[in-house]
Amino acid sequence: MKYRRFLPCLMAVLTATAALRAADAGGNFLPAGAIEAKTVVPPPPAAGSVAALADLETVLQVQAARTPADVAWAKLVAKDSAFDYAAVLGPWFTRENLPVTAEFLKQVTADTLTASRSLKGLYARPRPPRTDPTVHPCVELPDSGSYPSAHSMRAFVWAAVLGEIFPDRQVELYTRAHRAAWGRVMGGVHFPSDLVGGRLLAQAIVAELRKNPAYHAAVLKCRAEAAPFLLKKAA
Secondary structure, three states: HHHEEEEHHHHHHHHHHHHHHHHOOOOOOOOOOOOHHHHHHOOOOOOOOHHHHHHHHHHHHHOOOOOHHHHHHHHHHEEEEOOHHHHHHHOOOOOOHHHHHHHHHHHHHHHHHHHHHHHHHHOOOOOOOHHOOOOOOOOOOOOOOOOOHHHHHHHHHHHHHHHOOOOHHHHHHHHHHHHHHHHHHHHHOOOOHHHHHHHHHHHHHHHHHHHHHHHHHHHHHHHHHHHHHHHHHHH
């Protein structure tokens, strides 16, 4: 009898613990372990290989041609957020106007970071300035590994997710994502191949998100929240 009284308490503790672990791992719309990241993102170019040298040469060439406008863009995307896509969607696209969408994007972003951290630890690729001291970044140099680019991954996930909420703006959203990703090379903190790794990971993440009915339900709620602003804009 004592064990029977204890069992519901034990189950409650285990359930709460599992929930906390899921929250720590992201797990909002992307279940932990849903993506075997290293199977969808190949390793970066091997150090000293022709591909790695070409990667570095591109960074140096971009640095040599960098303009004040390029520096400003690199600094902007270094602190990029999903709501910076207001440049595409319009000034009404803000957290204050769209709290449901803001929470949804926050949860999706948390899911993406879980996936990228595992790969950065796996490959531990040094960033360009730590590979060649003649690379001078114009933005803050993160301590994390270079491959894959988390900024690139997030940019493409945001473009895909926002493209489902605003399907008529998909082309412009993806164009902005490509520019945001390239801003990391302009900033001197990523190699071009890092961006490719980030985009591949983003594609895998979006494919998994689309398998989740809760994700699709959230997209519909975001569309409904944005509808009054779109109608006002069209009027």
